[in-house]
Amino acid sequence: MNQDRPNVVVIVADTFRRDHLGAYGNGSIRTPHLDAFAQQSVVFDNHVISSFPTMPARADILTGTFSYTHMGWEPLPRHLATLPQVLSRAGYTTMGIVDTPFFVRNGFGYDRGFDDFIWVRGQGDDTRPEERSDMRSTWRSEEDRMVARTMTEAERWLERHHDENFFLYVDTWDPHEPWDAPDYYTAQYRENYTGESINYPCYGKWEDAGLTEDDVNLSHAGYCGEVTMVDFWIGRLLAKLDALGLRENTLVFFTSDHGFYFGEHCYFGKAEWVHEPEASVTEDSSVPEWLTESWLLTVQRSPLYKELTNIPLMVRGPGLEPGRRAAMTTAPDIAPTILELAGLAGLPGTMSGESFQEVLAGTEEEHREFVVSSWPLYLAEGEITTAVDSKPRRIADYMPITVTTPERAVILGGPDDEPELYDLTGDPGQGRNVWGERSGEGEALCERAISFLEDVGTPEAYLAPRRKALEAWGTPKRKSA
Numbered sequence: 053m054n055q056d057r058p059n060v061v062v063i064v065a066d067t068f069r070r071d072h073l074g075a076y077g078n079g080s081i082r083t084p085h086l087d088a089f090a091q092q093s094v095v096f097d098n099h100v101i102s103s104f105p106t107m108p109a110r111a112d113i114l115t116g117t118f119s120y121t122h123m124g125w126e127p128l129p130r131h132l133a134t135l136p137q138v139l140s141r142a143g144y145t146t147m148g149i150v151d152t153p154f155f156v157r158n159g160f161g162y163d164r165g166f167d168d169f170i171w172v173r174g175q176g177d178d179t180r181p182e183e184r185s186d187m188r189s190t191w192r193s194e195e196d197r198m199v200a201r202t203m204t205e206a207e208r209w210l211e212r213h214h215d216e217n218f219f220l221y222v223d224t225w226d227p228h229e230p231w232d233a234p235d236y237y238t239a240q241y242r243e244n245y246t247g248e249s250i251n252y253p254c255y256g257k258w259e260d261a262g263l264t265e266d267d268v269n270l271s272h273a274g275y276c277g278e279v280t281m282v283d284f285w286i287g288r289l290l291a292k293l294d295a296l297g298l299r300e301n302t303l304v305f306f307t308s309d310h311g312f313y314f315g316e317h318c319y320f321g322k323a324e325w326v327h328e329p330e331a332s333v334t335e336d337s338s339v340p341e342w343l344t345e346s347w348l349l350t351v352q353r354s355p356l357y358k359e360l361t362n363i364p365l366m367v368r369g370p371g372l373e374p375g376r377r378a379a380m381t382t383a384p385d386i387a388p389t390i391l392e393l394a395g396l397a398g399l400p401g402t403m404s405g406e407s408f409q410e411v412l413a414g415t416e417e418e419h420r421e422f423v424v425s426s427w428p429l430y431l432a433e434g435e436i437t438t439a440v441d442s443k444p445r446r447i448a449d450y451m452p453i454t455v456t457t458p459e460r461a462v463i464l465g466g467p468d469d470e471p472e473l474y475d476l477t478g479d480p481g482q483g484r485n486v487w488g489e490r491s492g493e494g495e496a497l498c499e500r501a502i503s504f505l506e507d508v509g510t511p512e513a514y515l516a517p518r519r520k521a522l523e524a525w526g527t528p529k530r531k532s533a
Contacts, residue, residue: 057144060218060219060302061221061303062219064110064113065199065282066106066224069308070099072276073086074087075089081276081280083279085286085290086283086306089304089306094374097376098458099363099365100423100456101361101363102120102382102424104120104425104426105323107125107154108124110152111128114135114221116387124348125347127158130164135219137164137165146218147168147170147219147221149205150169150172151199152223152224156169179329194234199226199285203222203224207288210292222289224282229252231274239277250270253321255320256321256324257319261320271314275312286306290304301370303367307365310360311361311363317359317482322360323351324354337436353452354451355463357461358456358461377412378417379417379418380456382405385407385419385420389407406419425455428451429510450467453465455497459477460474460476464522466517466518467523470485471498471522471525473491473493474486491525491526502518502519
């Protein structure tokens with residue numbers, strides 16, 4: 053083993069809200085192992101998502117690109133270099149262990165570059181309920197849960213390969229729904245709990261779906277229980293690193309892909325979604341090929357507020373002084389940072405993220421002025437029809453982007469959608485849109501974001517609707533009104 057190069061472990065827990073960790077100020081949800089890890093780590097207070105949701109976010113991490121600018125929910129493009137591929141060529145043993153169900157299904161190829169790869173099957177997804185129910189029928193104890201099986205696989209792999217230079221990527225879909233941790237976890241967050249559950253969100257406005265506030269609170273208790281369970285099993289994996297004597301020469305990253313709404317902004321879920329696998333596109337529609345085969349086809353206009361965009365990032369490693377960082381970072385920056393910390397000079401030409409190694413070292417205080425968070429950008433025209441209610445629905449072709457600074461957040465959609473601007477210092481919950489009062493400030497931030505998108509190669513066709521939105525809602529129109 054090359055003692056001059058650190059081992060690298062990346063742990064991703066899906067749908068893990070930053071504000072549900074004790075290390076980020078939550079005093080009621082129990083996350084003792086990740087809180088202890090935070091005490092040993094550099095903790096980033098302004099780590100914000102780029103691509104949304106699940107697989108676009110993984111593409112960001114694995115390729116160091118802003119995937120929302122060039123791809124959708126689709127197979128990983130072959131021309132993109134991947135982090136495990138670069139590390140493998142440099143002599144690292146690279147391993148991926150995941151239970152998130154989309155990495156290799158349907159030829160997606162997110163295992164590319166790993167020397168070996170284990171898909172811990174059983175999570176299923178909303179298109180394969182039979183897989184999900186079949187696995188759950190075998191559960192007898194906590195050790196049968198998916199996060200437990202995934203972290204145990206990672207422990208076993210470490211036992212076999214701890215004396216090599218390795219890159220280990222571990223990805224669990226928990227605490228994503230369904231929220232079905234053992235009852236003793238959920239009971240910690242619901243008084244007089246007797247086993248009742250609502251394991252799935254309505255993916256829309258909870259009141260419109262006929263749910264009560266107590267229904268949402270019950271689901272949130274289930275989610276919090278899963279958060280605590282995930283914390284326990286990640287703690288097991290971290291303890292295994294210590295047992296194998298790996299702490300002093302191993303970089304460990306912990307992060308997530310996005311958060312979730314539990315009633316905030318009236319949403320319960322992460323999008324306005326009509327769950328209809330048999331939805332069809334009308335004949336006169338024009339849509340990207342990948343969209344017709346994706347669940348994103350039936351997602352309606354869904355803005356990204358902070359409950360979705362703010363996620364944890366903690367990094368522990370040799371030579372890193374524990375502490376907190378206010379610098380803004382995002383997922384495409386992770387791969388370039390790891391490559392620099394591993395001493396591999398020169399990024400692959402396809403990577404557009406930027407290393408935050410100097411922020412980790414404490415020699416720089418700032419990294420990015422802002423972060424753009426977005427669904428995959430695409431152009432589409434037409435309608436879909438669903439068997440749910442036979443109601444035609446316009447394809448949402450102008451999904452809003454969110455631009456975040458430490459003090460502001462602006463949401464910009466298409467020409468028909470009034471932008472939203474929030475002062476995060478005085479309104480951290482994003483409850484009062486001040487675009488009408490400060491449109492000039494919002495415009496300036498949007499224009500900087502569009503310039504950034506140009507710089508990373510976003511096709512002009514995707515930017516044109518944003519420019520038209522600024523023309524329609526910007527200062528000149530208001531002055532002439």
